[in-house]
Amino acid sequence: MTQPVKGRVTIPSENNFYEETLKIAAQWHADAVRDSDGTHLDPRFKDNHMKIYNAYFPVRGHNDFISQHREEIPEAYLMSERVVATEATVTIAFAEAYFDQQLQPDYRHDPKEYWQVYDRTAGVVIDPVQWSVDQAHNTITVTDITPWHEFTVSFLAYCIWDPVEMYNHLTNDWGDKPHEMPFDVLQPHSHEFVLAEMKRWLADHPEVDVVRFTTFFYQFTLIFNKHAKEKYVDWFGYGLTVSPRMMAEFEKATGEKLTAEDFVDEGYYNSPFRVPSDHFRQYIDFVSQFVSETAKELVDLVHADGKEAMMFLGDHWIGTEPYGKYFSHIGLDAIVGSVGDGTTTRMIVDIPHVRYREGRFLPYFFPDSFNEHNDPSIEAKQNWIQARRAILRAGMERMGYGGYLSLAAKFPKFVDTVTQITDEFRDIHAHTQDTKPQSNLRVYVLNQWGKLRSWQAFTVAHAIPNKGSYTYYGVMEALSGMNVDVHFLSFQDILKNGIPNDADVLLNMGDEGTAYSGGDVWQNPQLVAAINAFVHQGGGFVGIGDPSAVRYQGQFFQLKQLLGVEREVGYTLSYDKYFTEVTKDHFITQGIDQFNWGESKLGVYSTDEATQILEYSNGEIHLSAHPFGQGQGVYMTGLPFSFLNARLLMRAIYYAAGATDRITQGYADNPACEVSLFPETHQYCVINNSAEAVDTTVYLNATSKHAVHLAGNAIEWGSLK
Amino acid sequence: MTQPVKGRVTIPSENNFYEETLKIAAQWHADAVRDSDGTHLDPRFKDNHMKIYNAYFPVRGHNDFISQHREEIPEAYLMSERVVATEATVTIAFAEAYFDQQLQPDYRHDPKEYWQVYDRTAGVVIDPVQWSVDQAHNTITVTDITPWHEFTVSFLAYCIWDPVEMYNHLTNDWGDKPHEMPFDVLQPHSHEFVLAEMKRWLADHPEVDVVRFTTFFYQFTLIFNKHAKEKYVDWFGYGLTVSPRMMAEFEKATGEKLTAEDFVDEGYYNSPFRVPSDHFRQYIDFVSQFVSETAKELVDLVHADGKEAMMFLGDHWIGTEPYGKYFSHIGLDAIVGSVGDGTTTRMIVDIPHVRYREGRFLPYFFPDSFNEHNDPSIEAKQNWIQARRAILRAGMERMGYGGYLSLAAKFPKFVDTVTQITDEFRDIHAHTQDTKPQSNLRVYVLNQWGKLRSWQAFTVAHAIPNKGSYTYYGVMEALSGMNVDVHFLSFQDILKNGIPNDADVLLNMGDEGTAYSGGDVWQNPQLVAAINAFVHQGGGFVGIGDPSAVRYQGQFFQLKQLLGVEREVGYTLSYDKYFTEVTKDHFITQGIDQFNWGESKLGVYSTDEATQILEYSNGEIHLSAHPFGQGQGVYMTGLPFSFLNARLLMRAIYYAAGATDRITQGYADNPACEVSLFPETHQYCVINNSAEAVDTTVYLNATSKHAVHLAGNAIEWGSLK
Ligand SMILES: [Mg+2]
Numbered sequence A, B: 001m002t003q004p005v006k007g008r009v010t011i012p013s014e015n016n017f018y019e020e021t022l023k024i025a026a027q028w029h030a031d032a033v034r035d036s037d038g039t040h041l042d043p044r045f046k047d048n049h050m051k052i053y054n055a056y057f058p059v060r061g062h063n064d065f066i067s068q069h070r071e072e073i074p075e076a077y078l079m080s081e082r083v084v085a086t087e088a089t090v091t092i093a094f095a096e097a098y099f100d101q102q103l104q105p106d107y108r109h110d111p112k113e114y115w116q117v118y119d120r121t122a123g124v125v126i127d128p129v130q131w132s133v134d135q136a137h138n139t140i141t142v143t144d145i146t147p148w149h150e151f152t153v154s155f156l157a158y159c160i161w162d163p164v165e166m167y168n169h170l171t172n173d174w175g176d177k178p179h180e181m182p183f184d185v186l187q188p189h190s191h192e193f194v195l196a197e198m199k200r201w202l203a204d205h206p207e208v209d210v211v212r213f214t215t216f217f218y219q220f221t222l223i224f225n226k227h228a229k230e231k232y233v234d235w236f237g238y239g240l241t242v243s244p245r246m247m248a249e250f251e252k253a254t255g256e257k258l259t260a261e262d263f264v265d266e267g268y269y270n271s272p273f274r275v276p277s278d279h280f281r282q283y284i285d286f287v288s289q290f291v292s293e294t295a296k297e298l299v300d301l302v303h304a305d306g307k308e309a310m311m312f313l314g315d316h317w318i319g320t321e322p323y324g325k326y327f328s329h330i331g332l333d334a335i336v337g338s339v340g341d342g343t344t345t346r347m348i349v350d351i352p353h354v355r356y357r358e359g360r361f362l363p364y365f366f367p368d369s370f371n372e373h374n375d376p377s378i379e380a381k382q383n384w385i386q387a388r389r390a391i392l393r394a395g396m397e398r399m400g401y402g403g404y405l406s407l408a409a410k411f412p413k414f415v416d417t418v419t420q421i422t423d424e425f426r427d428i429h430a431h432t433q434d435t436k437p438q439s440n441l442r443v444y445v446l447n448q449w450g451k452l453r454s455w456q457a458f459t460v461a462h463a464i465p466n467k468g469s470y471t472y473y474g475v476m477e478a479l480s481g482m483n484v485d486v487h488f489l490s491f492q493d494i495l496k497n498g499i500p501n502d503a504d505v506l507l508n509m510g511d512e513g514t515a516y517s518g519g520d521v522w523q524n525p526q527l528v529a530a531i532n533a534f535v536h537q538g539g540g541f542v543g544i545g546d547p548s549a550v551r552y553q554g555q556f557f558q559l560k561q562l563l564g565v566e567r568e569v570g571y572t573l574s575y576d577k578y579f580t581e582v583t584k585d586h587f588i589t590q591g592i593d594q595f596n597w598g599e600s601k602l603g604v605y606s607t608d609e610a611t612q613i614l615e616y617s618n619g620e621i622h623l624s625a626h627p628f629g630q631g632q633g634v635y636m637t638g639l640p641f642s643f644l645n646a647r648l649l650m651r652a653i654y655y656a657a658g659a660t661d662r663i664t665q666g667y668a669d670n671p672a673c674e675v676s677l678f679p680e681t682h683q684y685c686v687i688n689n690s691a692e693a694v695d696t697t698v699y700l701n702a703t704s705k706h707a708v709h710l711a712g713n714a715i716e717w718g719s720l721k
């Protein structure tokens, strides 16, 4: 076995904890030290060998400045609650639902020009002559309307409290600590201030090696309600990027005029689950271009000062779009992001155009995990195990932790656990030498977002499970550690360039009418024809939930012909459903007899004798396969994450690809285990994802297999030679 | 107690079973005797006191005639299987999926004029110049098409075997018995023949008192596949009414030209679950008018002969539409129909414009029920109990049985059970004197069909449960015996005339996009405004499943404002869902702690603090209530039938109506029991729907209650004075 690579670990520290930090850093072989929210590093780090990271917040923390330029506070379009008119006049307290310490109506710009009153029952905008604003009470009175219709007001509001600081402030009861007001770098004074402040800060911080931008300019959408509770959170939301200036610049650049409804989107605020409108796509592009150009100005200053620029993937990350076409222009050296699981790991480590990527592991050293009632080493271990399989697939140059090290130091078992984790992390690098693991197949995940939102599908708030999406998110998580290459493809990519030549399997999943399933795009014959041809000529298609779903021309699944199943949405009840018999001993279900379909779809049935039904219960199909020409379609109703479900998906993908003979190229027959092959270093490893000791047969190829016993969560390396 | 009314019962009989029939008839107090399929009555019935019913089949059983006029055989539009083209030419064996002994392509009428080839992927009709028919092989070759699109052929076919006779023939293995060919009374020779044959038959059958039409002219849609198995069944289907002549007559009458697609409907064949197109509505109207006029010709002959005309509600009943505007013109004396449950009972007994209605109870005296392994008295009892509560609500003048009496006679326990049932049936009449029971509320069931399809919503095949509809059918069944007046209302009724003044509660239910939920009609602001006003001013709205569902203007439930709940279909995942606490001790759930929601909807959540969540599990709501102005909205995700669920619905309806104080007007606190009040005869009864003995408190009004013990399935009568 090669020697462990030293370093690769970032440790948090704080004032008056210098000696203790050095001791733990030695144990973890940490080679970089960072501050955390509310901590400052001991000045003595300046003189030791460790790299110093310092968080940098470009657009908050300067109330002295922004209070002189309140017109440059960022804004959001908000929709009032819906109000049913009981007569021909209605008065709407439009801001009532919102937290007035966060959001204040913008009366600086003419409401008649920027706001909209909607008759939501009729689906029409009310002529502004019919309404008037009462600025003292934040109400709008609308006249000459149809009684018993429902009305909304879309209005511009200043976001006067930085949402992340607000969240921390409220959560930690910071009392009368002043609220940090954000500022919008699109505005002239703010732009000038941000650059000047960056220069000043660099001059003041010669000891810093890495400027950790947290982040750049626009916070993801986070809106609180009148009770100071979270009302709306969209980790991808562009809601807080808007301003009359941004709209004007957009119009100048594109010729397209935006209205309130482009942002309000019927109250859905362009959720990433919505099929994006053309305007919203253009707007993302426009903001991203602006953000990349302006972020580059800061990064250039950092570089000119001889420092590295690192971006935190979170908070004010909107517009950076790390998988978008402008990201490379920023010129960042590194990315750091919070590791919630395998999917978020891949979201970080697959980002191109940076020299290195760092995962911040959990738990954060805060009292919620570090207290006398909790053993934080458990979460640390779980977090590591779920990320490990993704790291084995895609690499991760560095890892680290955050929070108060002085707190973590009181938990010696935790410190020991992290010692083991960091050793194991470095050991992976020692064996892999940052080379790529073998991939046996190429899978393209197909949705409205494609590459732009790689590893970001089905996330609402970063790494937080959601009842409406965990059934699909489980597929992302399963893929994050699977020995296949995962790519992301949009419908528009197919319509423009066809299906990539190297695709083995297309995967489409999600609920009817969402951006992930695709919605009306499935009425486009060019799309359907392309996939028909691809599969008929030997490709694989895996559909999960409502794949290719739109109610059109006698089908709900527009790819029914290749899936061999249809979902009963009420129109085919008159048809007899003959086929209910389960195919036993099928490749896909081999060794798997427990199923969990999550928020499963009801009423899926076979439309073809050739359909192989693999699981049938409650009078419906949850898993099936179907030949189509030289290729195969596989259907499943849903797949929440578990290691067993990850195995099921793996077998389904290999089957769909017609590559069942390739499954032994790095395989363990125990579903708790996974095998990665590193041909360039002639190494392989077997991991045990379960906390229990297990036995498994390990296959390195079709002719080489051997038995292995693995301790709980163990990783074992071997030679391919 | 008044004396039982004698008679009211029809008994089946057969040749050589005269004396035995008289004996059982005496036991059952039967006053009418009928033949059954394949039986003939003993000639001696001519001279006894009993009325004689005789089945009459106007459009089948005369192969001698129709084989001389094969061009008058009824037709159907059929859609081929969908075929994916792998190149620019495709050949479709369009009739391959169908049973060739039932269905034969019509080459008599020019395929180029009547058939359609569809590109289903592009959603366009292919120009007939691009295709040619190979009559010898029943194939169509289409050229110059886009490869990888999917194609269908819609073609006219003669239905050369009467579907009901075919079903009996195949089921009973009748071997080489000739297939009965139907004929179409719209055609000149058939029309003439039907009238002449009716006259001849009447002359030949002086002994008959009641001509039981089974039925008139058009069989409901029943299509078999190439394996001689049922492929498609729609008890309401107009599929077998079509012909080039019918299309021509339609065009003459309406000015509208029909095409194959008007019948094929993307392959959905105008299922009653589909929102009906304007053409299909017009077509139903047109056929119904024709059927009523032509049926009247036969009924007039029957009357002229001094006999009664009775119609069987089934088989060739298409176009009679007993709740439609032409039915009364037929001039029928009576209706008879098969009693499957409470809903089918109401479907029969609520039919207007006849003097009496007769229910044919189960089991039919056939060997499938009457054999040594089965006790047919169990089904007889269950059938009676489920129908009884509907009979108590709406009356049923007569009852009867069908099949081979000689077979039933071998089951003395069964004969005794029917003796009890018929006694109980007459006893109901003795107490009620055919007066109406008290109704405390008026409920309008709102869907696309309205009154035309009273008690027919959610049926696919008569009284056969269906996975896709039992969750809503349970509501119909619950209503069939509830002490409320049930009416059926269409959206068009509301748009034309507003909500009826006497409505207490509107009920809308079904799956998104179906005729029962309503589909796109919910985008009509006039509809939504009318219901908003109705409920706000004190009305009740009960929504089940996907009520008012259409994806429009930021809502899925367009009546979210009055239901206080929304269903997550993927667009509002970014919104926090705060409200999950269940309201205890609510009127609706009082005494009910077991729930069964059937094929329940996923992801329903509260949108309003004021929503009373009544059942919450799996992270979602299945039952809730919400105030709206002076009225209430109630939501439930589904309601398969059980007596407990019927009670739950009853309480929900009273709550929605704001009529909780009226629930004691005829109420039993044991959910197994129901109370009916007959104010005109000053009688009331308590029924025990369960087979077990029960105790209950009976409420006759707000101030009168008393304890009752009831034997299993008992009915007890008392005086209201
Ligand atoms: Mg240093």
Ligand SMILES: [Mg+2]
Pocket (backbone or CB within 6 Å): B045, B046, B047, B048, B049, B050, B051, B052, B209
């Ligand atoms: Mg007689």
Ligand SMILES: [Mg+2]
Pocket (backbone or CB within 6 Å): B349, B350, B394, B395
């Ligand atoms: Mg009646």
